[in-house]
Amino acid sequence: MSTAIPIQPLQGAARVWGTIALSTATFMNVLDTSIANVSLPAIAGDLGVSPNQGTWVITSFAVANAIAVPLTGWLSQRFGQVRLFAASVFLFVIASLMCGLAPNMATLIAFRALQGFVAGPMIPLSQSLLLASYPRALAGLAMAMWAMTTLVAPVMGPLLGGWITDNMSWPWIFYINVPVGIAAVTATWAIYRKRETPTRKLPIDSFGLGLLVVWIGALQVMLDIGKEHDWFASGAVITLAVIAVVGFAVFIAWELTDDHPVVDLRLFARRNFWAGTLATSLAYGLFFGNIVILPLWLQQYMGYTSTDAGAIMAPVGLLAIVLSPLVGKTVTQVDPRKYASFAFVVFAIVLWMRSHFNTQADFMTLMVPTIIQGIAMAFFFIPLMTITMSGLPPERMPAASGLTNFVRITAGAMGTSLFTTLWERRAAFHHVHLSEMINPGSIAAQSTIAGLTSSGLTNEQALAQINRIVDQQSFMLAANDIFYMSAVLFLLLIPFVWLTHPQKSSAGAADAAAGAH
Known part of the structure; x- marks a missing residue:
């Protein structure tokens, strides 16, 4: 042009x-x-x-x-x-x-x-x-x-x-x-x-925009209030879910038939776009759900201040900053699917390491997986964005970037809500099992109560203290469950990356910008 x-x-x-x-x-x-x-x-x-x-x-x-x-x-x-x-x-x-x-x-x-x-x-x-x-x-x-x-x-x-x-x-x-x-x-x-x-000058798809506002709004509010309303035991949550699903279905049908859609869903006809967006979004949902859980656990059950919890999370940027330019320069010579697969393997290793945390873990033990995670971060976004955008003409780039970022943001919000809910439910499960061990027949439980009462606590205060310990252990075990499950899910995401067809030429990443088709 x-x-x-x-x-x-x-x-x-x-x-x-x-x-x-x-x-x-x-x-x-x-x-x-x-x-x-x-x-x-x-x-x-x-x-x-x-x-x-x-x-x-x-x-x-x-x-x-x-x-x-x-x-x-x-x-x-x-x-x-x-x-x-x-x-x-x-x-x-x-x-x-x-x-x-x-x-x-x-x-x-x-x-x-x-x-x-x-x-x-x-x-x-x-x-x-x-x-x-x-x-x-x-x-x-x-x-x-x-x-x-x-x-x-x-x-x-x-x-x-x-x-x-x-x-x-x-x-x-x-x-x-x-x-x-x-x-x-x-x-x-x-x-x-x-x-x-x-x-x-393009006409605005006002009906499509209205549908987008309705179904996204309903979905986000449902995710936000679901946990405190016990999800689908609540009529309000069910109503919001129905509005979101019906709104989404009508939105898809409308956007695919409108001459000037507010969202260009026809981009999903390209295999690299839909497979790349799917892999990126599912991985981001997993990643974001986990980076919400870790600081919550540190602040609520390990006694960390918000600043200290942030300090444990911050080193993830170190290796990401060092390695990202290297990945950017070499992604044209290496199959980006290999880089993305490597990132998912490193994410899985990091989460497997975290699944072995306990309440005695010190600052360095908690920080080491975060530092390693920086490697995965560097090899995650760039190759997947390169694959997703490959072959697109320049005039479609803003729409494609907007759509893939939209799906990623939505996946991150869903990951946050689902993971915090699952964390609390797994903690309740572990709490029940740990509490069963505290009974008159347990020598360990009775000696602990005796030790606490001899230090000046009443029987009720001793039991409350034990309950706090059980709470701490329950949420730690629940976090371990989520970290382990996430490690497995990251490995299961690797086949999605290989559904794509990267550019054969050495200008593969550049074609993401300029488009060769």
């Missing part, structure tokens, strides 16, 4: 600063998906609501973000990729400022929803603009730069959020976005404003 001729790869310092600007905006966005997690007790206490109500601070962002991400393709064709990205970052800064100034929980939730919605196009467009900034031969390196920010930010979120909450006040988790966002949007506009993509 003649319209694509003027947009050549960036050179020298412009490419370096362009990469930094796009990565900074992406980092800020991804950071905000997790930075509020450890601050929830402080936010809920300050605004006078329960911690359960406080979780809507996270959910409102996730729902709005999941709805906005698939709209990226339509919006970028309507307004242009550069203008849309700059507007997304600028509005994100405004919404962040409003979140920090929110006087009550209802206002905070509303501004978090706005923040999530305007953030939607940011990640897919950062991919597209970054790939267009590099020559085809360096497309793998471009993906490596992008992947590093998306891998490190979720881990840094709890660490940074905990430190800010402990040493400053919770509004600053939002205020820090203001200078960062302004710097990112200024640099992006200066470098990319003359590289705007062609635009065309």
Whole structure:
């Protein structure tokens, strides 16, 4: 196409600063998906609501973000990729400022929803603009730069959020976005404003958009309230599930027959796209479910502060940062399916190591698997994104990136909800079995009670102390069960990777950017 001729790869310092600007905006966005997690007790206490109500601070962002991400393709064709990205970052800064100034929980939730919605196009467009900034031969390196920010930010979120909450006040988790966002949007506009993509006026699929809002909203709220309402024992959860399923079915039928769909589901006709998206999303759901469980266990049952729990999670970025550029440079010479399979094997080894944790585990024992996990992170995203995007023409890249990111975000939300529920149910199962051992016929139980009462505790206080120990052991065993199950599931995901057909040529990763078909 003649319209694509003027947009050549960036050179020298412009490419370096362009990469930094796009990565900074992406980092800020991804950071905000997790930075509020450890601050929830402080936010809920300050605004006078329960911690359960406080979780809507996270959910409102996730729902709005999941709805906005698939709209990226339509919006970028309507307004242009550069203008849309700059507007997304600028509005994100405004919404962040409003979140920090929110006087009550209802206002905070509303501004978090706005923040999530305007953030939607940011990640897919950062991919597209970054790939267009590099020559085809360096497309793998471009993906490596992008992947590093998306891998490190979720881990840094709890660490940074905990430190800010402990040493400053919770509004600053939002205020820090203001200078960062302004710097990112200024640099992006200066470098990319003359590289705007062609635009065309497309009609908006308002009915499809309405269906998307309904079924995604119902699904996310169902996942959020399911645990506290005992899932399908609750009429509200069943109603939400029916709305989500029926809405999803009608949405699929409508989008496949509409001339200008709000989400381009025809992308799933490509084997590499559907198989790559499936492998990425299932793996991300497993990964995200596990990185939620670990800090919860450390904080609630091992006595770790939020900052210390974040410190155990943070080293995952070390090897990821070192190895990602190497993977990016070599993914054109090596079958990316081999890299992705290797990543899944390393994930399985890490989770198998964690399945052997006990309540006596020290800081280093807990940290070693996290450090090793950095290897898996480096070999995970880049090869799978290379496979998923291979063969796509440039004009379909924003829609494809938006759709695959949407499925991944949704899988992460489902993984979080399902894993925390399973963790509690397995803990209840172990609690019953451990409690059966505490009876008048157990010499160990009676000697423990005698020891506690001789130290000055009443019989009831001694039993309460034992119950706390049983609780701690139950949740540890439940975490071990989940880690072991996840290790097995990662190995079972490997065949999904081999359903894809990677590019035969050495320009395989570059074809992910430019498209050869």
